[in-house]
Amino acid sequence: MSKETMVILAEKPSLAATITGFLGGKWRGRRLLGYAHYRGRRFVVTSLSGHVLEWWPKNDPGFNHPDYFPDPEEFEVRPLEEKRKFLRAVEYAVSRYAGGRADRVIVATDNDPEGELIGWEVLVWLRKRGKLDEPERARRMRFSAYTKRDILRALEEALRGERVNPSMAYSALARTIADWLYGIPLTRKLSQGSDGIISVGRVQTPTLKLVVKREREREEAKKKRRHYWVLVADTPACRLRTEEKIRDPEKARRLARRIRELEVVRVERERKRVPPPPPFNLTDLQRAAGKILKISPKKALDTAQRLYEEGLITYPRTATNRYPPTFNHDALLRKLERAHPGAMADFRRAGRRGKPVSGKEYDGAHPPITPTGERKRVKDRLGTLAWKLYDLVTRRYLATLSRDAEVLEWKIVARDPDTGTRFVAEGKEVKFEGWYAVYPWEKPKERRMPSVREGQVLRARVRAVKRKEPLPPRYSQSRLVAKMKKLGLGTESTRAEIVKKLFDRGYVKRSGRGMRPTRRGERLIEVMEEKIPELVSVELTRRIEQKMEEISELPPEKARKRMEEVTREVKRAVRRNAKKLDEVRVV
DNA sequence: GCAAGGTC
Numbered sequence: 001m002s003k004e005t006m007v008i009l010a011e012k013p014s015l016a017a018t019i020t021g022f023l024g025g026k027w028r029g030r031r032l033l034g035y036a037h038y039r040g041r042r043f044v045v046t047s048l049s050g051h052v053l054e055w056w057p058k059n060d061p062g063f064n065h066p067d068y069f070p071d072p073e074e075f076e077v078r079p080l081e082e083k084r085k086f087l088r089a090v091e092y093a094v095s096r097y098a099g100g101r102a103d104r105v106i107v108a109t110d111n112d113p114e115g116e117l118i119g120w121e122v123l124v125w126l127r128k129r130g131k132l133d134e135p136e137r138a139r140r141m142r143f144s145a146y147t148k149r150d151i152l153r154a155l156e157e158a159l160r161g162e163r164v165n166p167s168m169a170y171s172a173l174a175r176t177i178a179d180w181l182y183g184i185p186l187t188r189k190l191s192q193g194s195d196g197i198i199s200v201g202r203v204q205t206p207t208l209k210l211v212v213k214r215e216r217e218r219e220e221a222k223k224k225r226r227h228y229w230v231l232v233a234d235t236p237a238c239r240l241r242t243e244e245k246i247r248d249p250e251k252a253r254r255l256a257r258r259i260r261e262l263e264v265v266r267v268e269r270e271r272k273r274v275p276p277p278p279p280f281n282l283t284d285l286q287r288a289a290g291k292i293l294k295i296s297p298k299k300a301l302d303t304a305q306r307l308y309e310e311g312l313i314t315y316p317r318t319a320t321n322r323y324p325p326t327f328n329h330d331a332l333l334r335k336l337e338r339a340h341p342g343a344m345a346d347f348r349r350a351g352r353r354g355k356p357v358s359g360k361e362y363d364g365a366h367p368p369i370t371p372t373g374e375r376k377r378v379k380d381r382l383g384t385l386a387w388k389l390y391d392l393v394t395r396r397y398l399a400t401l402s403r404d405a406e407v408l409e410w411k412i413v414a415r416d417p418d419t420g421t422r423f424v425a426e427g428k429e430v431k432f433e434g435w436y437a438v439y440p441w442e443k444p445k446e447r448r449m450p451s452v453r454e455g456q457v458l459r460a461r462v463r464a465v466k467r468k469e470p471l472p473p474r475y476s477q478s479r480l481v482a483k484m485k486k487l488g489l490g491t492e493s494t495r496a497e498i499v500k501k502l503f504d505r506g507y508v509k510r511s512g513r514g515m516r517p518t519r520r521g522e523r524l525i526e527v528m529e530e531k532i533p534e535l536v537s538v539e540l541t542r543r544i545e546q547k548m549e550e551i552s553e554l555p556p557e558k559a560r561k562r563m564e565e566v567t568r569e570v571k572r573a574v575r576r577n578a579k580k581l582d583e584v585r586v587v
Numbered sequence: 588g589c590a591a592g593g594t595c
Contacts, residue, residue, distance in 0.1 A: 012594060050593025063588055082595085110593090118593065176592075183590030191589070201590045305595075317594085494591060 004104060005042045005097040006159075008141070009090060011109040011118060014308075014315075015146060016047035019108060022148045023155075033093060038155070046093045048109070052083035053121045055176050066188035069575045072177050072567040077125050090122060095131045102137040106158045110365045111142045113172035113552060120169035136556070140164045144364050145324055146315075167559035171551035174563040178202070178544065178570045182535070185574060189581050190524075198524060198586050199505055202541075203490045204498050205528065208507050209536075210483060211475060212517045212525040218471045225469050231256055232465050233414075233423050235458035237450040240414055240423035245467075252464035255421055259462045262414035262423055264452050269411075273404040276435040277442070278359030279368035280396050281321040282492045283485050288396070290478030292441050293388055294513075297481045297496035303389045304369070306382055311374045313393050317492045318366035319485075321359030327367065329356060329401060335373025340394050343438060350402035350437040357400045363492070370397045395439045402435035410449040414458065425450075474514025523586050531584060532577040544570060 010016035016034055017027035023043055025036025034045040056078055057070035079087050098104035107119030123135035132138075140162045141154035154162075183201040190198035228245035229252035240262065246252045280288070282301065289300035304316035337344050359368070371394045379387040411426040427447025430436065436443040452458070475483065481495045490498055502508045507521030517525075528536050547566045551559050 048593090049595065052593090054592090080593095086594095114592065172592085176590090179591050181590090185589090187589040197588065199589060203591065309595080491592070493593065498591085 004099075005044060006104050006106055006139075007093045007098040008043055008045045008106045008108050009119060009122065010045060010047045011115060012049055013047045015108065016045045018146055019151055020045045022151050033089070038152075041159075044093055044097050046089050047086065048090065048118060048122065049083055049086045051118055051121070052080055052087045052090075053077040053125055054080050055121070055173065055180070057180075063188055064192070066185055066192055066578070068188075069181065069185055069571050071571070072564045075177055075180075077121050077128070079125075087122075087125075091126065091129070091131055094126055098132075100126075100132050102132050102134045103139065105132070106139040106141055106155070107164050108141040108143075108154075111144060112364065113168050113175075116165055116168035117172035117176070120164055120166060123164065136163065136166060138164050145367070146365070147324065147326060149326070165552070166556040167554055168552040170556070170559040170563040171548055174548045174551055174566050177563075177567040178548075181567060181570050181574055185578060186535075186581075189578050190527075190584070190586055194585060195587055197505065198520075199501075200524070200528070203484075203494070204501055205525075205536075206487075206489055207480070207484055207498060208502055208517070208521055209525050210480065211502070211508055211515050212522055214472060214475060215517050215522070218474070221469070221471050225471070228467055228469070229464045230467055231259070231421065231423070231462050233259070233262060233460040233462045235262060235460045237452045237458055238412070238425045240412065240425040240460075242421060242423055244422070246464075249464070249466075255416075255419060256462045256464040258419065259416045259421065259460060261416070262458050262460045263417050264412060264414045264454055264456045264458065266413040267410075267452060267454055268413075269449065270409050271431065272407050272409055274407055274434070275404050276353075276357045276399040276402055276439070277396070278321045278357050279323065279370060279400050280393060281319050281359070281361060281363075281368055282316055283319070283482055283495075284321065285316070285369055285393070285396075286481055286496065287478045288392060288441070289389060290476055292392060293385070295385070296477045296500070298477075298500045299385075300389065300478075301496045303386050304393075306386060307378075307390055307393070310376060310378075310382065311372060312376060312378060312390055313372060314368075314370050315366045316369055318369060319361050319363040319492050320366055321361045321368050323356055323358045323400075324367055332370070332373050332397075333401070335375070336371060336394065336398075339371065339373050339375040340391070343391065343394050343398055346395075346438040347398040347402060350398070350433065350435050352401055353403045369393055399435040399439035402438055403432075405430060405434035405436050405443075406432035407444065408449065412450070412452060474511060474516055476513050477515065480515065520587050527581075527584055527586055531580045534573065535577050540573060 010019055020027040020034030020036050023036030023038040025034050027034035036043045055075045057074040058076055061068055109115035109119045123138050126132035127135050139158040141158045143150040143154040179202050187199045228247055229249055231242045233240045286297040286300045289295050307313045308316050378390050408429040408431050414423045428444045429446055477499050480499055484490050484495050506518055508515045508517050551562050554562055
């Protein structure tokens with residue numbers, strides 16, 4: 001037999017190339033097929049590009065019909081126009097090589113519900129087009145890392161009969177349809193007769209609410225904000241200050257006048273080891289890029305994406321900050337000698353540690369973000385910003401392999417013998433640079449320890465300084481992305497874009513490095529809270545999420561039914577609430 | 588034109 005060919009559908013072109021290589025073939029580029037032989041069998045590998053189809057109701061009357069609430073059965077797949085070429089390549093491969101037989105098709109998308117749906121919807125489309133029989137018989141590769149070992153094992157299991165799991169796909173489809181039913185009708189409703197689009201959504205609206213809530217907290221704090229005073233003492237040895245807040249200005253001034261000398265009562269010094277941070281996942285990269293390069297999370301992701309496409313860094317949309325056990329650090333370090341000699345020189349100063357510092361998060365598919373060791377003229381090809389980000393990623397990687405820093409933390413406590421008022425001075429001295437040598441941005445500001453001993457009396461000139469209680473800080477974009485992650489809002493791939501959307505819709509504005517809501521953003525949240533509290537409440541969302549999670553555990557028929565039940569419940573809730581928005585105008 | 592989710 002063995003003339004038969006299996007068609008492998010990879011989630012993205014880079015993965016198709018990787019798989020083809022592991023199977024001993026050669027990948028011929030994005031739309032073209034990779035041919036490979038493995039253990040006497042023939043394979044062609046072709047690629048999707050994430051979702052190449054979307055789910056949309058058959059008879060959608062369009063934007064100006066806010067009272068349209070389709071049932072789940074009305075949703076059908078339709079091609080995403082910009083992904084047409086990928087879909088054509090798949091159609092061609094499946095009918096030409098697999099002969100339209102589902103059991104010769106192997107889905108190789110990420111092993112999570114969204115990945116299952118990405119593969120499943122292609123199969124559904126192919127059947128609809130008469131190019132594939134029995135989608136549920138299609139095979140499935142399930143791998144948890146893009147490594148040769150995992151991929152080949154997953155292929156063996158696919159050949160032994162591992163199938164796509166429609167229940168898992170239904171669980172992601174429930175998410176898709178629920179998001180549609182929440183976002184589209186309400187957006188249409190709020191936008192009627194308004195100035196521009198007023199969008200709402202399961203992720204964007206709670207995210208906007210975070211920004212609005214923080215602004216309200218600031219307003220509250222501002223109203224109650226009081227002044228206080230601290231005493232600052234200049235002595236021949238160093239400057240000290242009181243830690244306690246003095247509320248009464250008279251008292252502060254009186255003390256300042258009266259205190260002439262301070263007695264050192266304690267000298268503390270502690271040498272601390274400071275280990276390097278773990279390797280980057282996307283959120284941490286976005287935070288560091290925001291802090292160090294002053295760029296938005298979206299800009300950071302877009303730039304990282306370009307570095308990834310050039311083969312300079314690994315896949316950026318990862319939540320993983322843990323090294324896989326198979327990671328070959330020695331090989332990468334050798335390559336980096338030529339790819340980034342400057343950083344490697346600093347790395348030698350830092351010194352190499354025994355075991356790299358690794359985090360605890362693992363997304364089930366990708367390694368943390370590291371350089372690949374590929375040697376290219378980054379600055380010439382991609383510009384200064386890309387170079388800076390590449391430098392940041394490389395140095396972070398090297399930091400995780402560098403020795404601990406050693407820092408002397410010192411503190412001096414002194415008091416006025418007369419009044420007993422307590423003063424302190426504190427600071428840090430870097431005693432051993434370690435990883436700071438290669439990753440200088442987290443090196444603490446140094447303050448030399450003055451030479452004083454306990455019991456010493458210092459002449460002091462004291463003044464009272466007026467201070468204000470700090471306000472809760474506004475979110476920077478990267479802190480907002482980190483907060484979203486903590487709350488389970490959005491995914492690695494979408495958070496940055498959703499934050500940008502808040503700007504594009506005119507809901508938020510920049511204020512220094514922070515974000516603050518506009519009148520439009522504030523009004524939208526007010527209206528939602530006042531008119532449709534049920535949809536804003538956590539209970540409804542929690543209940544629905546819980547039901548969705550169960551879907552993937554059910555047998556396929558039940559899973560489909562449950563998907564329809566859950567989404568119908570969303571539909572009813574949204575329809576009921578949308579009525580309350582009838583007379584409402586946001587702006 | 589509208590959501591959120593993949594990836595480019």
